[in-house]
Amino acid sequence: MPTYQYACTECDHRFEAVQSFSDAALAECPQCTGRLRKLYGAVGVVFKGSGFYRTDNRSSATGSSSTTTSAKTESTSSASTKSESTSSTAAAS
Numbered sequence: 001m002p003t004y005q006y007a008c009t010e011c012d013h014r015f016e017a018v019q020s021f022s023d024a025a026l027a028e029c030p031q032c033t034g035r036l037r038k039l040y041g042a043v044g045v046v047f048k049g050s051g052f053y054r055t056d057n058r059s060s061a062t063g064s065s066s067t068t069t070s071a072k073t074e075s076t077s078s079a080s081t082k083s084e085s086t087s088s089t090a091a092a093s
Helices: 064-092
Strands: 003-008 014-018 036-039
Touching: none
Parallel strands: none
Antiparallel strands: 003 014, 003 036
């Protein structure tokens, strides 16, 4: 459940309340029965890495996708060459 911060507009009393998303916002200060307002702070979630931006899934006009494809092909072919040489060495002994 999220924690919300409130401040009284009359006595400036500040406090936190743990509430469900479906709960109504608090309206009355517990100290002076004045009007409350919700305080908004920094967000506690940071998205890092690829896949979070609009441009991450689009192909560019410069042809970088073809470069990525050729790099994958080269790494695949070098891996298969290594496995073939390992199996031929094992067969020889």
